[in-house]
Amino acid sequence: MTSEKALTGSMRDFRVMEDTNLLDRCERFFDWQDERRRHGVWPFSRATETGPASTCGVRDDSGVLMEGVNFASQDYLGLCAHPAVRASAHAAIDEIGVHSAGSPALVGNTASSLVLERALADFLRMDEVVLYPTGWAAGFGVIKGLVRSHDYIVMDALAHACLQTGAQAATRNVVLFRHLDNEHCRERLRTIRARDPKAGIMIVTESLFSMDSDTPDIAGLQALANEFGATLMVDVAHDLGCLGADGTGHIGLQGMLGKVDLVMGSFSKTFASNGGFVASRKRAVKEYLRFYSPSCTFSNALSPVQVAIIGQALSIVRSAQGAALRDRLMDNVLSLRRQIEERGMGVYGDPSAIVSVKTGDEKLARLTAKILPTLGLVSNLVEFPAVGKGLARFRLQVMATHSAAEVALAAQHMETGMQAARATLARGEGPRFAIAS
Ligand SMILES: Cc1ncc(COP(=O)(O)O)c(C=O)c1O
Numbered sequence: 001m002t003s004e005k006a007l008t009g010s011m012r013d014f015r016v017m018e019d020t021n022l023l024d025r026c027e028r029f030f031d032w033q034d035e036r037r038r039h040g041v042w043p044f045s046r047a048t049e050t051g052p053a054s055t056c057g058v059r060d061d062s063g064v065l066m067e068g069v070n071f072a073s074q075d076y077l078g079l080c081a082h083p084a085v086r087a088s089a090h091a092a093i094d095e096i097g098v099h100s101a102g103s104p105a106l107v108g109n110t111a112s113s114l115v116l117e118r119a120l121a122d123f124l125r126m127d128e129v130v131l132y133p134t135g136w137a138a139g140f141g142v143i144k145g146l147v148r149s150h151d152y153i154v155m156d157a158l159a160h161a162c163l164q165t166g167a168q169a170a171t172r173n174v175v176l177f178r179h180l181d182n183e184h185c186r187e188r189l190r191t192i193r194a195r196d197p198k199a200g201i202m203i204v205t206e207s208l209f210s211m212d213s214d215t216p217d218i219a220g221l222q223a224l225a226n227e228f229g230a231t232l233m234v235d236v237a238h239d240l241g242c243l244g245a246d247g248t249g250h251i252g253l254q255g256m257l258g259k260v261d262l263v264m265g266s267f268s269k270t271f272a273s274n275g276g277f278v279a280s281r282k283r284a285v286k287e288y289l290r291f292y293s294p295s296c297t298f299s300n301a302l303s304p305v306q307v308a309i310i311g312q313a314l315s316i317v318r319s320a321q322g323a324a325l326r327d328r329l330m331d332n333v334l335s336l337r338r339q340i341e342e343r344g345m346g347v348y349g350d351p352s353a354i355v356s357v358k359t360g361d362e363k364l365a366r367l368t369a370k371i372l373p374t375l376g377l378v379s380n381l382v383e384f385p386a387v388g389k390g391l392a393r394f395r396l397q398v399m400a401t402h403s404a405a406e407v408a409l410a411a412q413h414m415e416t417g418m419q420a421a422r423a424t425l426a427r428g429e430g431p432r433f434a435i436a437s
Pocket residue numbers: 134135136137139160162206210235237238266267268274275276
């Protein structure tokens with residue numbers, strides 16, 4: 001029987017605690033986490049045995065191994081295993097070495113990172129690109145680098161943690177607008193401008209939201225930025241490279257290539273490596289970020305190996321092969337969404353590599369998460385506070401390299417798992433499934 005404690009509560013409960021000793025506070029979180037772990041409902045911090053393949057072995061953080069179809073990795077075009085990408089990493093080690101050994105503000109760039117900056121700027125039809133060690137560093141850094149304490153940030157309420165954290169670090173003047181609601185954004189801007197005609201304002205959003213797979217009217221937001229003398233910043237982590245005929249994602253699909261003030265992204269979803277970037281239309285912005293964006297200025301540059309991988313991935317993204325991979329990815333996405341719906345389950349948002357399956361109730365979600373590994377499905381449970389209370393979901397991340405059979409198994413296991421969890425809850429018992437080791 002799964003304990004009530006393991007099925008209730010959330011990480012939010014342990015964010016602010018009063019104990020004087022900072023380390024003692026961790027014990028209270030660990031106690032709750034371990035209760036969930038003991039009852040098999042802690043599906044986080046797992047490790048693939050041999051990398052993120054479409055079917056692979058995954059070990060949970062108690063050491064239990066399962067084998068199954070993998071819909072929990074971010075490798076949308078499957079480029080992690082692409083022979084040319086792997087070969088580029090080997091060649092970079094042989095030709096340049098393994099480490100950048102410096103910040104981009106000092107001598108951390110390499111000839112190859114300068115080539116990558118140009119190639120990416122060209123792809124985005126922007127003038128300049130600054131590379132960052134991770135996407136998180138780029139999201140945090142572009143905000144903290146440009147926004148000062150007397151300025152304002154007007155941000156979509158569901159913006160990613162790196163953007164929220166960057167905003168909190170930059171100014172106390174952070175206002176959220178309702179998700180995707182440009183009219184609400186306009187109201188926020190109007191209020192700020194009535195009070196403060198001179199302050200800088202950054203509008204922050206994403207081109208594809210990673211929990212809901214939905215997209216703002218980017219052209220509308222840029223028009224608002226122009227009208228109110230604000231700057232628009234769009235995070236393209238989840239659609240750049242993998243969505244749209246040419247891979248330029250929703251910015252391209254909305255005819256906004258080269259027209260958004262600032263574009264920030266991550267290489268970790270489609271470009272087979274850690275790393276991030278900020279693209280701008282002015283050399284002055286690039287130079288300012290390099291010296292005032294702390295996660296760029298005071299952090300070592302991408303390694304030559306990462307640069308080579310990203311550069312090779314970008315070449316593939318821009319090639320006919322990239323277009324074919326995007327077609328395969330979209331075929332898989334549409335097929336998975338259809339099969340999930342045919343089996344009576346709901347999915348969020350619009351077709352993208354993220355297929356979020358609705359569960360709702362956290363207890364149901366946690367019990368389903370306990371069962372899925374026994375069936376052979378690796379998927380990510382998302383629950384409060386990453387999404388609202390009662391809006392738990394399984395975020396299935398699709399790859400171009402998933403086979404039709406793997407897609408079918410994912411839909412089938414999702415249904416079986418959720419039905420079994422529902423039956424368990426109805427009986428008022430803990431799940432009877434044993435995890436195969
Ligand atoms: C929207 C968004 N922005 C930024 C990031 C951070 O990227 P990275 O994982 O490369 O640090 C992520 C990844 O989790 C993301 O989903």
